[in-house]
Amino acid sequence: MKFTSLTAVAMPYEPVNVDTDQIIPARFLKFPRKDGYGKFLFHDLAEDPDFILNRERFREAKILVGNRNFGCGSSREGAAYALFDRGFRSVIAPSFGDIFYNNCLKNGIVPVRLSEGECTRLRKLLNDHPGTQLTVDLEKQLVAEPGGETHPFTVDGFHREMLLKGVDELGLTLTLMPQIEAFEKGYAAEAPWAVRGSEQML
Amino acid sequence: MGSPRTLFEKIWDRHVVLRREGQCLLYVDRNIVHDGAFHAFANLARRGLKVRRPGQTFGTPDHYVPTVSRSPADAPTAEIRRMVETFADNVRAHGIPAFQLADDRQGIVHIVGPEQGITLPGFVLVCGDSHTSTHGALGALAFGIGQSENEHVLATQTLWQAPQKTMRISVEGKRQDHVSAKDLILAIIARIGAGGAVGHVVEYAGSAIRAMSVEERLTVCNMSIEAGARAGMVAPDDTTFSYLAGRPFAPKGAEWERALAYWKTLPSDPGARFEAEASLDASRLEPMVTWGTSPEHAAPISAAVPSGPPRAHEYMGLAPGTKLEGLKIDRVFIGSCTNSRIEDLRAAAAVVRGKKARVPAMVVPGSGLVKKQAEAEGLDAVFSAAGFEWRHAGCSMCVGMNGDLGRPQERIASTSNRNFEGRQGRGARTHLMSPAMAAAAAIAGCLTDIRK
Numbered sequence: 184m185k186f187t188s189l190t191a192v193a194m195p196y197e198p199v200n201v202d203t204d205q206i207i208p209a210r211f212l213k214f215p216r217k218d219g220y221g222k223f224l225f226h227d228l229a230e231d232p233d234f235i236l237n238r239e240r241f242r243e244a245k246i247l248v249g250n251r252n253f254g255c256g257s258s259r260e261g262a263a264y265a266l267f268d269r270g271f272r273s274v275i276a277p278s279f280g281d282i283f284y285n286n287c288l289k290n291g292i293v294p295v296r297l298s299e300g301e302c303t304r305l306r307k308l309l310n311d312h313p314g315t316q317l318t319v320d321l322e323k324q325l326v327a328e329p330g331g332e333t334h335p336f337t338v339d340g341f342h343r344e345m346l347l348k349g350v351d352e353l354g355l356t357l358t359l360m361p362q363i364e365a366f367e368k369g370y371a372a373e374a375p376w377a378v379r380g381s382e383q384m385l
Numbered sequence: 386m387g388s389p390r391t392l393f394e395k396i397w398d399r400h401v402v403l404r405r406e407g408q409c410l411l412y413v414d415r416n417i418v419h420d421g422a423f424h425a426f427a428n429l430a431r432r433g434l435k436v437r438r439p440g441q442t443f444g445t446p447d448h449y450v451p452t453v454s455r456s457p458a459d460a461p462t463a464e465i466r467r468m469v470e471t472f473a474d475n476v477r478a479h480g481i482p483a484f485q486l487a488d489d490r491q492g493i494v495h496i497v498g499p500e501q502g503i504t505l506p507g508f509v510l511v512c513g514d515s516h517t518s519t520h521g522a523l524g525a526l527a528f529g530i531g532q533s534e535n536e537h538v539l540a541t542q543t544l545w546q547a548p549q550k551t552m553r554i555s556v557e558g559k560r561q562d563h564v565s566a567k568d569l570i571l572a573i574i575a576r577i578g579a580g581g582a583v584g585h586v587v588e589y590a591g592s593a594i595r596a597m598s599v600e601e602r603l604t605v606c607n608m609s610i611e612a613g614a615r616a617g618m619v620a621p622d623d624t625t626f627s628y629l630a631g632r633p634f635a636p637k638g639a640e641w642e643r644a645l646a647y648w649k650t651l652p653s654d655p656g657a658r659f660e661a662e663a664s665l666d667a668s669r670l671e672p673m674v675t676w677g678t679s680p681e682h683a684a685p686i687s688a689a690v691p692s693g694p695p696r697a698h699e700y701m702g703l704a705p706g707t708k709l710e711g712l713k714i715d716r717v718f719i720g721s722c723t724n725s726r727i728e729d730l731r732a733a734a735a736v737v738r739g740k741k742a743r744v745p746a747m748v749v750p751g752s753g754l755v756k757k758q759a760e761a762e763g764l765d766a767v768f769s770a771a772g773f774e775w776r777h778a779g780c781s782m783c784v785g786m787n788g789d790l791g792r793p794q795e796r797i798a799s800t801s802n803r804n805f806e807g808r809q810g811r812g813a814r815t816h817l818m819s820p821a822m823a824a825a826a827a828i829a830g831c832l833t834d835i836r837k
Contacts, residue, residue, distance in 0.1 A: 198696070200579045200679045204805040209786050213449070213468050216424060227807055252580030252613060256805060257784075258515040260424065260531040278583050281549075281615045282515055282529050289533035339547055340406030353432075356541045359403070359410065363543055366402040366412055376636040376644055377414045377508065380440015380482075 184291025185349030188320040189272050191245035194235060195306035201249060202256035203283060207265045209257075220261060221268035240313035248305045248317075249276040254283025263290040273319040275326060277302050288342045289352065293321055295336045301326075305334075321346055389654035391551050392620050393586045396526040396651070400509045408545045413441070414508040416538045417494045418481065420446040420472035421786075422513050425535035426479075436479040438542045443503050444476040444483030447493045448786045452749050452776035455486050461788035479539075492752025492778040495519040495722035499603060500752055502632025506621035506648040511538055516722045516802065517616075518609040522602035523629070524621030524651055526586070529610065549615065552585040552661035553653075556593040558668035563835045565732065566601035567724060567800070567819035569593070569665070570608040571673035575683040577663055582614035585661060588653065589619050593667035599628040600728040607723045608802050611680035620652035672835050674709055675804045675817040677701055682804070683817070686710055686834045700806050701814050702794065709832050712816075715795040717746035717827040718809070719820055720776075721783035724800035725751030727758050729820040733800075734764040736824035736835065737771045743830030747774040747789075749781040773827070785810055798826035 211223040228234050235241060247266070253276035254262060263286040266274065274287060275295040287294040297305070308328065309315050318327040321343060326334040338346070345352055356363075371378045390398070402410040418425075429436070436442055449468040451459040460466035469486060476483040484491040490501065495516050498504040506524035511517060513535040520527035530544065538544050554573060574581070587609050594602065602619045609617030619625075626645060629635045636644045671685035677697035684691060690698075692705040703712075719725070719733050730750060748768050750756035756778055759765055765775045782789040783801035785808075791797050793812030800823045801808075804815035816832065825835045 198694070200681070202679075202803075202805045204803070204808050208807055208811075209784050212421065212786070213464050215427070227811060252583060255579055255583075255613060256515065256610075256803060258513060258517075258529040258531055259421075260533060263531070278580055278613075280613065281583060282531060285534065286531035289531060339408060341408035341545065344406065352545065353537050353540060356410065356537065356543060356545070360541070362403055363410075363412070363541060367542070370412065374507070374644070374647065376505070376640055378438075378441065380438070 184346070186272065186291060186293055186321055186346040188318065188322060189245060190316050190318040192241065192243050192314055193246035193248055193305070193309050193317040194241040194244035195309040196235065196247055196249045197306065199251045200255055201253050203254055203259050203262040203280070204256055206254065206262040207259065212259055212261045216264055219268050220264035221270070223261070224265040224269045238313065245270050246273045246275065246317050246319060247271055248302060248309060249274060250302065251277050251299065253279050255280035258282040260286045260290070263287050263292055267292055275302060275305065293319055293338065293346065295319060295326060297326065297334050297336055301334050389657040391653040391657045391659065392524065392588055392618055392651055393526060393551050396507055396509065397548065399507070402543055408547055411509060411544050411546050413511055413538050413542050413544055415503060415510045416442045416535070417498055417503070417510070417512040418442060418444045418476070418535070419494050419512070419514065420449045420468050422532065422535055423468065423471050423475065424532035425513065425539060426475040428536045429539055434540045436481060436539045439480040440482065441542060442481045442539065444472065444481050445491050445494055445497050446472045446486060448780045448784065450486055450779040450787055452779045452781045452787065452789060455777055457486065465788060489753035489757060492755065493722045493725065493780055495607065496725060496751030496755065499523055499599065500754060502629050502635030505629065505635065505644070506625060507651055511544065515610045516607055518614065519603050519607040519722055521609070521616050521618035522599060522606040523625055524619060524648065526616055526618065528616040549586045550584055550660040552582050552587045552614065552663065553659040554587055554589050555591040555662070555664040556589065556667050557591045557664070558593055558666045560593060560667045560670060563672060563821060564670045565819040565821065566597060566604040568670055568673045569667060570605045571675065571680070571683040571817065572670050573665060574608065574612045574680045575673070576665065577612055579611060579679045579681040580613045582609065582612040585614050586616040586618065587612070587614040588659070589617060594619055595622065598728065599624060600726045603726065604723055608680065611802060621648045672819060672822050674822065674832055676703055676709060678804055678806050680802070680804060680817065684709060686822070686832065710834055712832045713796065714798045714816070714826050714831055715744055716791055716797045717742065717744060717823050718782040718797055718799040718801065719747070719823050720749030720751070720781050721801035722751065723802040724820050725749060725755065727755050729800065730755065730759045730764050733820040733824035734767045736821050737773065737828065738767050740771055740828045742772040742827040744827060746772065746827040747776055747782070749776045750778050752778045782809055784808065798823045798832065
């Protein structure tokens with residue numbers, strides 16, 4: 184999924200250690216993706232009409248500014264599906280659960296690491312002025328505030344390229360099959376037990 | 386020989402197929418799939434791709450399986466039943482070796498892998514489940530992946546990964562009686578925080594780790610992810626090798642000897658550098674319980690609830706200052722990939738023997754083989770006589786995807802790994818602890834100090 188630059192309403196989300204069980208409760212993971220996962224986003228919290236996601240000014244939010252260790256816990260990719268299907272294309276936080284971070288990259292959501300101070304500043308801006316738009320520019324690797332203030336970030340070169348060009352990662356790897364096969368051959372000679380199939384063990 | 390390397394670096398370097406812009410294409414030795422992997426299989430089908438190395442893939446259903454029987458028909462809803470059946474269809478269609486529900490060897494992926502010797506030292510092992518960190522106890526680099534990554538591994542036997550940083554957690558000293566591996570890992574998480582090891586692979590080292598059984602090391606590595614580490618590892622040693630010898634999927638004969646020689650080269654070299662270090666004195670640990678909604682909200686049983694995020698206090702119905710000991714509970718769950726091995730069931734049974742549970746309690750063995758072993762030792766009779774339900778293997782009430790759920794406001798003493806809001810059912814309040822502590826809580830009807 185292609186991503187170059189996005190200017191959109193950003194939603195602040197204060198809690199630390201937001202786990203993927205909060206982002207999408209486990210009971211919804213059995214449903215097919217084609218039915219859409221947006222309605223499951225923060226499902227149990229969102230039953231509270233005052234929950235931030237329900238506020239009018241954040242209805243159109245495409246960027247979420249979170250806090251430390253956002254997306255920790257379970258590997259469920261449903262957390263990324265739910266954010267994407269609800270319209271989110273970028274999550275900004277001081278740190279992320281590692282698996283969630285990767286799941287974002289594979290699903291067209293740009294995870295942006297900014298310092299704790301910058302994230303606090305951005306959340307304050309968004310809380311004080313709900314509906315404020317931020318820009319996440321992957322080309323320049325900058326987050327921009329409407330006032331012109333910018334915050335540089337980095338996404339690894341490989342995934343940045345994939346997102347900027349909209350390259351399909353698996354498609355790319357399939358073109359590298361000769362290298363994979365060559366590696367496998369050398370590896371099999373050294374560690375035959377590793378590449379031998381386990382079918383015969385059953 | 387170049388510069389000294391860590392266990393992690395040795396395994397990582399051995400598996401790099403190629404490098405590209407800060408990412409490595411990593412070769413995967415084993416991919417374990419379960420009944421939650423249907424998104425990956427669906428995406429594979431959409432692209433018209435087959436599983437490239439079915440023999441290096443392994444399957445067993447666990448998340449959605451009923452624990453009351455071995456029949457998918459006993460799933461509480463048609464949708465849950467369909468998950469178990471879809472799994473069976475997928476592994477069959479791709480020729481993936483698998484233990485189906487009726488097989489005695491079926492169980493939780495993280496119990497079955499080590500138990501069968503599918504997990505081996507030096508392997509890169511992945512699974513679409515965050516608790517894949519468990520397998521690192523055998524000296525493998527094992528980590529959880531998402532379903533897009535799973536699809537990528539199924540199709541290519543490789544994965545794009547950024548190199549991780551390393552953290553060594555050294556644990557010295559001898560644990561006191563009734564202080565378990567679970568208490569140790571809860572104390573570590575409380576110390577470094579739920580995000581304390583984000584971006585790092587943790588190697589557990591020190592005399593307290595060396596002295597542990599493989600089962601105990603599995604419990605420690607299992608909860609690495611609760612400190613933010615995608616993987617936890619323990620250097621393979623004689624304890625590891627004796628555990629693996631003769632396991633069904635482990636190498637045999639001359640190949641065993643060859644593998645063993647390789648495995649002995651894996652431990653971190655003296656002088657190898659870790660980007661972060663932490664240490665803990667095992668002799669000072671007490672039995673631990675969690676009081677809040679993050680695994681970092683853990684405290685010794687003798688403590689009172691400290692002051693934490695207001696939302697956590699509200700959800701748990703616990704004000705700061707409340708004594709943990711004596712806190713009434715409504716239900717007990719003994720199971721999960723953290724604590725459902727035979728040693729865990731023995732520890733719980735020893736507490737329960739000859740007594741009666743005051744609250745509903747269930748025991749869910751980690752695999753059919755653990756269940757059989759426990760029955761051969763008469764542990765099932767001990768639990769049943771005390772009023773505990775004796776179930777079949779599965780993830781069960783750790784995550785409730787099969788319908789084994791707690792009720793709103795129910796306070797659950799649980800041997801699982803996550804006390805997140807709603808994890809064991811909407812509104813259910815989870816207190817994490819060791820199997821012996823959970824068993825003692827069932828008998829007392831409240832959180833209690835196993836040492837008394």
